[in-house]
Amino acid sequence: MKKNLLLVTLVTQAISAQITSYDNNFASNGKYTITEASNSHYNNIVQNSDGSLYFTYIKGSATTEVVLSKLNANGTVDTSFGLNGEVSIPYTSPGFPATLKKQADGKIVILGFYEDGTAITRILTNGQMDTAFGTNGTAKIPYIGASLNVDSFGFHLQNNKIIVYGNAFDSNYHLLDHSLVYRLNENGSIDQTFGNNGSINTKGRFVFVDNQANIVSLISSNINNSLYPYGAVEKYDSNGQVFSAFGNNGVTSFPSSPGLINTAIMDSNNYIVCINNIDNEIFRINPNGSRDNSFVFDNTTAPFNDGNLSSSITEKNGSYYISWMTGATGETFLISKLTSTGAIDPSFNYYSESSTDPIFIGNMIINEGSIFAVRGKQIFKFIVNNNATLATADFSKASRTSISFENPIKQQLIYDTKETVQSIEIYSTGSKLIKTIQNNNSNVSDLPTGIYLVKIRFANGKETTKKLIKN
Structure with a gap:
């Protein structure tokens, strides 16, 4: 599927409910910078009722210390939390997102x-x-973790207990x-009354807890499964039966x-919303398991x-609030709001802003x-x-730089363009440079399975970025 990035201009439009500015009463002009953080880590945030925030990050590029910190509502560090505003979390890895819930x-x-599986710290x-x-403070579950695509793991809060799942x-x-799906008691021990002696065995890559505390497992068509070749939805009661x-x-x-489900x-209404961010698709599954x-x-x-x-x-x-990255080098990020039917909400439309780096918006917290x-x-x-009244990017009058790739990547990076390619830089989704190549059909078999950002520089000075998946 061919996707071309755009060069954009700004226009002014009238709207009725939109992001209008940064909150200058928060941190520095609405932006808090985690000065000691590495860009390679997936930072996560949760909010308290008083407006304060907890967030995770990896401390420094040369360490493996994952830190939980706290901001006051005005964006200053709460130094009364932990040791001078932070606590080092054991058994976390800089190569994986530290999932955070309150x-x-x-x-x-x-x-x-940890070395043998998943660790839950409270x-x-x-x-x-x-x-x-x-x-x-830490409960360990052996022999479950992340897949090769750094997904298929997580946890949910089920009343006073914790549902944990991961690749076996x-x-x-x-x-x-x-x-495997496990349930932990309030003290962190495995609940042997759950499922079959404490666990559920499922082909699902994604596991949820619905409004009735039931367990729902989504089996995607990405896996080799002869029983459900196109995928399925499994449902268990609150006790894993x-x-x-x-x-x-x-x-x-x-x-x-x-x-494809990435x-x-x-x-909140028990619909499963799926993202295929290779083909830029979003679709939804009804609570009864049918396609909506x-x-x-x-x-x-x-x-x-x-x-x-x-x-x-x-x-x-x-x-639904989503984010996007576009522009000549992926430097423009967007935030948009979709209605319950998947259409762009005309009262919100979208917010766009250009910066110097092609970095995605991560998780968001939506308040009134x-x-x-x-x-x-x-x-x-x-x-x-x-x-x-808001200045936004006019994407309808954009110029294009045309290049298409064989996607997913297999053993060689294969592209098609009428322009002369000067270099192709392959980055991780955490913006770490992995490999630089130039020639078509270059061998990339050494790349691990996963999603990559590719920056292409042309001999005429133009640049563009693409998102590719490596099988």
């Missing part, structure tokens, strides 16, 4: 990894380890063809492939007809009147006002 009692739960509101949880491994650390009233004895299989969320044909995201119209869709999506009150967003080493706070 319990109803205010305690912070973080998922990381932190008290003052930044101290919760020694009543696991061993010294054998005792020799060989990746198996299924995932097959929900026989759902579909065919707990399973609804897809009659055809809904599309990431997925379950929204009433949800249509049109990626053929501006500004979504060019550029790259982020893997992050946030739902609030039935609407404000939006928090993570981008690289920075946490932004935007103001959302009514009846405002």
